[in-house]
Amino acid sequence: MSYVLNSxxxxxxxxxxxxxxxxxxxxxxxxxxxxxxxxxxxxxAELSWIVNAYLIPFGGLLLLAGRLGDLIxxxxxxxxxNAIFTAASVLAGAATGSGMLIAARFxxxxxxxxxxxxxxxxxxxxxxxxxxxxxxxAIFSFTGAAGASIGQVLGGVLTDGLSWxxxxxxxxxxxxxxxxxxxxxxxxxxxxxxAAGADIAGAVLVTAGLMLGIYTVxxxxxxxxxxxxxxxxxxxxxxxxAGFVARQARxxxxxMPLRILRSRNVVxxxxxxxxxxxxxxxxxxxxxxxxxxxxGYGALDTGLAxxxxxxxxxxxxxxxxxxxxxxxxxxxxxxxxxxxLIAAMLLLTRVxxxxxxxxxxxxxxxxxxxxxxxxxxxxxxxxxxxxxSDAGLSSGFFNTTQQVGMAIGxxxxxxxxxxxxxxLLAAGAGQAAALTGGYRLAFGIxxxxxxxxxxVALTVLRRPAPAAAGLPVAEEETAAA
Numbered sequence: 001m002s003y004v005l006n007s008x009x010x011x012x013x014x015x016x017x018x019x020x021x022x023x024x025x026x027x028x029x030x031x032x033x034x035x036x037x038x039x040x041x042x043x044x045a046e047l048s049w050i051v052n053a054y055l056i057p058f059g060g061l062l063l064l065a066g067r068l069g070d071l072i073x074x075x076x077x078x079x080x081x082n083a084i085f086t087a088a089s090v091l092a093g094a095a096t097g098s099g100m101l102i103a104a105r106f107x108x109x110x111x112x113x114x115x116x117x118x119x120x121x122x123x124x125x126x127x128x129x130x131x132x133x134x135x136x137x138a139i140f141s142f143t144g145a146a147g148a149s150i151g152q153v154l155g156g157v158l159t160d161g162l163s164w165x166x167x168x169x170x171x172x173x174x175x176x177x178x179x180x181x182x183x184x185x186x187x188x189x190x191x192x193x194x195a196a197g198a199d200i201a202g203a204v205l206v207t208a209g210l211m212l213g214i215y216t217v218x219x220x221x222x223x224x225x226x227x228x229x230x231x232x233x234x235x236x237x238x239x240x241x242a243g244f245v246a247r248q249a250r251x252x253x254x255x256m257p258l259r260i261l262r263s264r265n266v267v268x269x270x271x272x273x274x275x276x277x278x279x280x281x282x283x284x285x286x287x288x289x290x291x292x293x294x295x296g297y298g299a300l301d302t303g304l305a306x307x308x309x310x311x312x313x314x315x316x317x318x319x320x321x322x323x324x325x326x327x328x329x330x331x332x333x334x335x336x337x338x339x340x341l342i343a344a345m346l347l348l349t350r351v352x353x354x355x356x357x358x359x360x361x362x363x364x365x366x367x368x369x370x371x372x373x374x375x376x377x378x379x380x381x382x383x384x385x386x387x388x389s390d391a392g393l394s395s396g397f398f399n400t401t402q403q404v405g406m407a408i409g410x411x412x413x414x415x416x417x418x419x420x421x422x423x424l425l426a427a428g429a430g431q432a433a434a435l436t437g438g439y440r441l442a443f444g445i446x447x448x449x450x451x452x453x454x455x456v457a458l459t460v461l462r463r464p465a466p467a468a469a470g471l472p473v474a475e476e477e478t479a480a481a
Contacts, residue, residue, distance in 0.1 A: 008126050011185040012136050015119050016143040017178045018082060021171055022112050023143075025054075025089075032164040039164065040098050052215070053102045057109035058116075059403035060211030064203050065117035066396015067255050074118040074125075075186045079179060081115025086175030093168035104168075117396035122186060124383045134322035134380065141376040142318040202247045202255035209240030210400065217404075220411040260394055268460035269382035270398060272453045274405035276338065276374060279345065279449030281409025286417065287348065290439045291361075294353060294432050305357060305365075312369025321376040330384075331461045334377035338454040340370025345447035349440050353432040381461055409449075417442040 029050060036050060069077035088107035095101035123140060127133040216233040223229040248254040260266055291297040291305060324333045344367035351360055382398045421438035429437065 007185050010181065011126055011187075012123065012139060014178055014182045014185060015123055016140050017174060018078070018115050018119060019140060020143040021085070021174050021178070022116055025108065025112070025168075025171060029054075029167060032167050035164045036101070040095065040101060049102050050105060053105040054109040054112070055403065055407065056211050056214050057106055058113045059214045059400060059407060060207055061110060061113035062117045062396045062400040062403065063210065063256065064207050064396070065114045066121065066394070066399070069118035069121060069396070073189045074122050075182070075188055077118045078115050078122065078186065079182055081111045081113065081117075082175055082179050082182070083111070085111030085115060086172055086179070087111075089168045089171035089175065093165035095165075116399050120379060120383055120398060121394065121396075125189075126187070131322075131326055134325050134376075137376045137379045138317050138319075138322040141321070141372070141379065142314045199247070199251050199253055199255035202244055202251060205240050205244035205247060206255065209237050209244060210404075212240065213237035214404065214407050217407045217411045220415055225415070256397075260397065263384070264460055264462060265381045265384050266394065266397075268456055269378050270401040272334070272456040272461070273378050273382070273398070274401045274408065275449050275453035275456065276341070276378075277402055277405035278409035278412065279446040279453065280341070280371065281406060281413055281446070285410075286413060286439055286442050287361075287364075290351065290436070294435050294439070295355065305361065308362065309365040309368040309371075312366060313372040316369050316372025317376050318372075321373050324373070325377060325380060330377040330380040331457060333373050334381070334457050334461070335454065337370040337373030337377065338450055338457060340367050341374065342447050342450045342454065344368045344370070345443050345450060348443040349447070351436060351440060351443075353430075353436050409446075413442040413445060416445055 065077060065081070085108055088104050088111055092101055092104035092108065095104055119140075123136055124133065127136045212233060216230055216237055220230055244256075245258075248256050248258050288302050288306065291302045297305060321333060324336075344364045347360075347364040347367065355361060379398070383394055417438035419438075420441040421434045424434035424437045425431070
């Protein structure tokens with residue numbers, strides 16, 4: 001019994017390491033982009049593809065990968081994803097030209113999707129007790145917060161102290177150790193078989209629709225919301241996704257059984273997550289840009305300045321969120337966290353061109369710690385309706401809405417900030433004042449998105465109840481609705 005318990009918690013460490021590696025890779029690259037551009041000769045237009053080449057396959061393949069994990073085994077999918085990601089990291093670090101690096105980043109996105117899509121599905125099947133599951137989710141969420149902050153600091157250290165290839169090579173030992181520990185600790189599930197859901201047409205529709213949709217969103221800053229490029233590709237993406245839903249409604253072996261959408265908590269938590277993460281982009285990226293472009297902070301200084309928020313998020317997710325959820329319920333904890341985030345964004349709408357760190361930024365950093373309540377609560381609510389046969393699909397669905405939310409945040413907030421900055425420059429404002437005005441607008445929009453997430457939490461979500469005898473949670477919620 002002791003070995004089983006230790007094996008489960010070791011497996012949680014393996015799952016968390018993969019989450020850390022994925023988040024770390026996303027944040028560490030942004031710091032090194034100027035050095036990469038100089039060494040490999042990226043043009044300004046090509047530079048964004050260091051991020052986009054990773055984001056598009058990652059977001060586009062999550063739903064498919066999650067369902068395939070249910071069909072052929074979540075452990076198999078997890079190992080394959082980690083192996084691809086680790087090998088692609090070697091290729092990225094060894095890149096000698098822009099094309100090679102972009103191709104390697106695409107493969108990293110594929111590997112991340114395969115592994116990340118099934119992580120939560122494995123976690124909820126390992127920890128069936130509600131209290132233990134809460135602790136496990138808290139630990140997993142903590143590694144995500146740690147990865148974001150470590151990436152910003154580590155990116156500056158590695159790029160300045162060694163060279164930019166090391167931001168990719170650092171993934172290799174993490175990947176190798178993760179695979180070595182996963183083999184003996186993760187449950188060797190065989191899956192329910194491809195015959196239970198080998199919907200090739202559905203797979204093509206959803207993957208093409210998601211990839212095209214994410215591509216359209218990330219290019220909005222270049223083309224604009226009303227451009228023919230955006231409207232045309234957006235319409236095609238929506239048509240593909242609508243075709244996928246129609247296909248799932250009539251397919252004998254659907255890739256995504258629509259029964260998972262009968263749970264109010266599954267739908268509500270994923271919608272709230274999209275809105276919340278769209279708003280949180282303002283903190284994750286725009287605050288860092290504000291500190292560097294307006295206040296003159298360096299890359300390393302910026303990472304250190306954001307550490308209080310990361311420490312707060314990590315500490316609350318690790319030590320506080322599970323206890324509060326056990327006592328008051330995940331929905332109540334989510335509401336509290338969203339209120340704190342809204343307050344933080346409202347404070348940031350008051351920043352100035354000469355803002356002091358202690359007086360203007362630190363209070364917002366402290367309130368941002370509410371993020372340590374939000375993500376664990378969303379995970380708990382989104383996975384509360386997951387049946388054993390659909391755990392990988394529910395995990396992939398949750399990760400998909402996470403990536404779509406971040407992509408929307410990039411497009412909406414970056415575009416609005418840039419537009420406002422341009423208006424202020426045209427009106428005669430100085431560079432710093434114009435940038436500050438753009439960021440302040442983005443922080444205000446972020447607060448609005450978080451308010452929308454709060455509205456969803458208040459009106460759609462409900463506290464997960466233990467499954468009644470013989471009645472899965474998803475069906476119980478539907479019956480009670």
